[in-house]
Amino acid sequence: MGQTRQTARDEGVAASSANGGAADPFADLHPPLTATQAVVEADRCLYCYEAPCIAACPTGIDIPTFIHQIRTGNLVGSAETILEANIMGGTCARACPTEILCEQACVLNAREREPVEIGRLQRHAVDHLLAANGPHPFTRAPETGKRIAVVGAGPAGLAFAHEAARFGHSVTVYDARPKPGGLNEYGLAAYKMVNDFAQQEVRFILGIGGIELRLGMGLGKELKLADLRAEYDAVFIGVGLTEPVPLGIPGEDAPAVEDAIDFIARLRQAEPKSSLALKGDVIVIGGGNTAIDAAVQARKLGAEMVHLVYRRGPEHMGATHWEQDLARLNGVIFRHWARPVAIADRGDVAEVTFERTRLADGRLAGTGEHFTLRAAHVLKAVGQRLAPEGLEELRREGGKLWVDDRYRTSLPGVYAGGDCIARTVDLTVQAVEDGKQAARSADAFLKEKES
Amino acid sequence: MIDLGCRIGGIESINPYWLASAPPTDKKYNVERAFRAGWGGAVWKTLGEDPPVVNVTSRYGVHKSAMGGIIGINNNELISDRPLEVNLKEIEAMRREWPDRVIIGSMMAPMDEQAWKDLAIRIANTGVQGLELNLGCPHGMCERGMGSAIGQVPEFVEKTTRWVREAVDLPVFTKLTPNITDIVEVAEAAKQGGATAVSLINTVNSIIGVDLDAMAPKPMIDGKGTHGGYCGEAVKPIALHMVAEIARAEATRGLEISAIGGITTWRDAAEFIALGASGVQVCTAAMLYGFRIVEDMIDGLVHYLASHGYRSLDALRGRALPNTVDWNQLNLNYDLKARIDEASCIECGRCHIACEDTSHQAIRIEAKAEGGRRFVVVDEDCVGCNLCMMICPVPDCITMEPVDNGLPAITWPEHPKNPARKAAAE
Numbered sequence: 001m002g003q004t005r006q007t008a009r010d011e012g013v014a015a016s017s018a019n020g021g022a023a024d025p026f027a028d029l030h031p032p033l034t035a036t037q038a039v040v041e042a043d044r045c046l047y048c049y050e051a052p053c054i055a056a057c058p059t060g061i062d063i064p065t066f067i068h069q070i071r072t073g074n075l076v077g078s079a080e081t082i083l084e085a086n087i088m089g090g091t092c093a094r095a096c097p098t099e100i101l102c103e104q105a106c107v108l109n110a111r112e113r114e115p116v117e118i119g120r121l122q123r124h125a126v127d128h129l130l131a132a133n134g135p136h137p138f139t140r141a142p143e144t145g146k147r148i149a150v151v152g153a154g155p156a157g158l159a160f161a162h163e164a165a166r167f168g169h170s171v172t173v174y175d176a177r178p179k180p181g182g183l184n185e186y187g188l189a190a191y192k193m194v195n196d197f198a199q200q201e202v203r204f205i206l207g208i209g210g211i212e213l214r215l216g217m218g219l220g221k222e223l224k225l226a227d228l229r230a231e232y233d234a235v236f237i238g239v240g241l242t243e244p245v246p247l248g249i250p251g252e253d254a255p256a257v258e259d260a261i262d263f264i265a266r267l268r269q270a271e272p273k274s275s276l277a278l279k280g281d282v283i284v285i286g287g288g289n290t291a292i293d294a295a296v297q298a299r300k301l302g303a304e305m306v307h308l309v310y311r312r313g314p315e316h317m318g319a320t321h322w323e324q325d326l327a328r329l330n331g332v333i334f335r336h337w338a339r340p341v342a343i344a345d346r347g348d349v350a351e352v353t354f355e356r357t358r359l360a361d362g363r364l365a366g367t368g369e370h371f372t373l374r375a376a377h378v379l380k381a382v383g384q385r386l387a388p389e390g391l392e393e394l395r396r397e398g399g400k401l402w403v404d405d406r407y408r409t410s411l412p413g414v415y416a417g418g419d420c421i422a423r424t425v426d427l428t429v430q431a432v433e434d435g436k437q438a439a440r441s442a443d444a445f446l447k448e449k450e451s
Numbered sequence: 452m453i454d455l456g457c458r459i460g461g462i463e464s465i466n467p468y469w470l471a472s473a474p475p476t477d478k479k480y481n482v483e484r485a486f487r488a489g490w491g492g493a494v495w496k497t498l499g500e501d502p503p504v505v506n507v508t509s510r511y512g513v514h515k516s517a518m519g520g521i522i523g524i525n526n527n528e529l530i531s532d533r534p535l536e537v538n539l540k541e542i543e544a545m546r547r548e549w550p551d552r553v554i555i556g557s558m559m560a561p562m563d564e565q566a567w568k569d570l571a572i573r574i575a576n577t578g579v580q581g582l583e584l585n586l587g588c589p590h591g592m593c594e595r596g597m598g599s600a601i602g603q604v605p606e607f608v609e610k611t612t613r614w615v616r617e618a619v620d621l622p623v624f625t626k627l628t629p630n631i632t633d634i635v636e637v638a639e640a641a642k643q644g645g646a647t648a649v650s651l652i653n654t655v656n657s658i659i660g661v662d663l664d665a666m667a668p669k670p671m672i673d674g675k676g677t678h679g680g681y682c683g684e685a686v687k688p689i690a691l692h693m694v695a696e697i698a699r700a701e702a703t704r705g706l707e708i709s710a711i712g713g714i715t716t717w718r719d720a721a722e723f724i725a726l727g728a729s730g731v732q733v734c735t736a737a738m739l740y741g742f743r744i745v746e747d748m749i750d751g752l753v754h755y756l757a758s759h760g761y762r763s764l765d766a767l768r769g770r771a772l773p774n775t776v777d778w779n780q781l782n783l784n785y786d787l788k789a790r791i792d793e794a795s796c797i798e799c800g801r802c803h804i805a806c807e808d809t810s811h812q813a814i815r816i817e818a819k820a821e822g823g824r825r826f827v828v829v830d831e832d833c834v835g836c837n838l839c840m841m842i843c844p845v846p847d848c849i850t851m852e853p854v855d856n857g858l859p860a861i862t863w864p865e866h867p868k869n870p871a872r873k874a875a876a877e
Contacts, residue, residue, distance in 0.1 A: 052798065
């Protein structure tokens, strides 16, 4: 069985490999399991009691139960178990770094060294429910007459909207972009979200009813927080981190330089992907999953040499080991311990000067030794920060929105969750949990106000 | 090299493995393939009087485990649906071409003396080494007064066995149905009738499953289904028990046993022989994997015998019988406790929840200082039931350790709490 698993995983990487020959380079990174593969894989699950995988899932999905339901042929029930805890179970099944979450906690790591492929099983069940196109699995409580505004139609905002709609509230979701989904639509690598899955999932979430979508309306522009507070009974802020952090070095505005998240967003919206074909070399600066996503996709678009330059070592990278391996398999060249100090525009290419770095007494320090790389494209992926517009009234903490343990901001009736709040985890699955919990908190607040 | 040669019902066989009377032994083509693969003998698919029966489509149903493996199958097939003469000619040819292999003729007739005797003589004339009386088929044939309709009545079992013994001078194997209350009673009847051996078990009556869309039992025949004979690994424990009962009973002493029931590996065969079987018959395992499985059945048994110092199957035969006793002879003071090896524990929690919900609440969860959890057996509450050990997914992680409680061995008849003992003493 271990053999079968390994092959399946290898296929996933192979299909995504830049040297995949005629295969679509943007094909599914982890192809869906066949019905037989799913049952074989489900059979590996030990059905642990108080399973460690549940504790490792930020949304607390009852994993042994949903896998058991796959085993018994109850696929709709399996999907409902997943969606009950995580309405974006479909995206999380595709995008979660399961290697540091549920699959890392799987007890089979100790026994067979290969965990149950929880992510792919989750996708199997959720995809079945979505494809069946049956009635929405959840029903709304009787209409409460309460109206809630959600700012940001990303994972946090949509998870909030779903949960609030279940409680019977009417929700209006605003988003500055032309399409809903947030990073699911604009930020995740194309090979993780094939077949327009982000939109498919949004349609599913809206299927519960009671949620209205208003697009092209951004906070600080078309929307004012004070107006929303006046018009609605509660407000949820899930705007994410939309402003790229600059490198703060000379020449950053050279024409060859682009923010990696903008590059990924362009690619996600481009059809066919080959219309963005790249020539020449690419430099990616940064060490998180966005840097990996940008580097791998640059290779898939035809870039010759892709250099991923990170100021610290592999063990310090925000990207998981699995993501780093994926990049290596796709021919990305890693250059650790170097930071950019200047960019020069040389016509067709940009020349980036790097200084080698090292740790001195636990702090990062330049060595004074320099090297240069030339590339047709330079992608910056050193992080995003909160765009401050429209959020001036809210208390901050470390540049992000402050919330208490019930997702309440410093203003009564205003909640926040997702990447825009102050916490260390910046995963889709955590944003979904934030939205879910914030909705429960807001519901309690509205019911309290009532009584 | 240990020779697996043995005598079953007085018949020399190169090994203890015979194919049971069933679809795999329906014709020369199959039996030839089986002999080439190494089977020591074959009990030909049951022969009846002409005209031959007519079979239905479909014929088999499957019982799978949650893990997808086949636990057992059932079938609604009747006896051979080919003309008697065709079968007899093929048997005769096979006897000629494979002189070192055993062919037993399986037969079935209604409760009519002449019918049994005529058929027995015709089959005996082919040169078969023995006859097997099919008194067990639990589907179809029993509706016509044959098979289990005879096998469920000890008097009929005795009569049919006697008729055949009177008609031919060959070893007679009376094949028993498990669909009865006391197997010893029918085995004794067979012995009274003069049986050389009993073959058991025939299939267990069953409905293998229900098609929840078509709302009919499986397998379906034009929208309807019927009960059929259940066989395969699932029935092995039933067969082991019945074989042991006959081997242990005073009333059936000296009656040889050709064991049948879910035998899939050499280990299964060894278990039946250790409980007193002279040889074994196999069907389902061959149907599921092909005749080649006999290769490891032979090889594995040879290695087992060698590694345990047994020079032949005779040395193994019945070895487990002295330790197969009635519950009344068990030591009530024997004490076992579960032991969990923390180093190999993967912390799945299965032992805890099994004991907590359904046994004696004897496995506690403790948080480990370094993270994770530890499972601790509470000796005072552990009754040594084996449940945790059985369900633990890690081999040898949970073991059952005998503990010395200082108490002498005592059985129920001797036990102070036994009211009957008190009564006897008074």
